[in-house]
Amino acid sequence: QGVVIGVEALVRWQHPERGLVMPVEFIPVAEDTGMILPLGQWVLETVCRQLAAWANWPQTAHLCAAVNVSVPQFRHPNFVDMVVNAIEATGIEPSRLKLELTESLMADRMEITIQKMGLLKSLGVTLALDDFGVGYSSLSMLKRLPLDQLKIDKGFVDDVLTDPNDAAISRAIISLAQSLGLQVVAEGVETQAQRDFLAYQGCDQFQGYLFSRPLPIEKLEAYLRDSASVI
Ligand code: CA
């Protein structure tokens, strides 16, 4: 319907000498050094503060913001407490916070993963499975996870109009999600034709360059003001 319903937080590093450093460079280092934990906490708290600020403005009060959660961050014994603290400190409506988890969490320690996701779900946060279809997919486990959304990986969306296999996989993911009662988000949507094809297949939500490139917060707020005035 052309309505902005949410955003995904993407982290960039504005380095004093090297300029803008992309996550593909610094996230692996952060994971190797353990810096991923304070970094992940900072992202989570920053997003919750942003949601709290948006709650005061009618044009943005409905928005969700997604946070990518790394495996070491999710596995940390204090992760659920960290989420509780971030929600309580900012007073946000928990469902506005979306945590994006990856299939690699399903590779082992499944019972702990399910239990922890259940705790997060009981807080009211939204849970999405990111990059779906590229990793370790266990369909029997999938139905046990308290998820709200599946995100179709960009890799399938890229060639959805030209590669019959990608089209078939996208269709299969959408119908799988529908039969499990989950919403589907297609990521990496770059053209109107991709969006229309996926919408025709039953995809609910879309993100990607078709709508906007990643923006710093000031530009995002200007974008939201412009798109709100269009509607
Ligand atoms: Ca993501």
Ligand code: CA
């Ligand atoms: Ca993704």
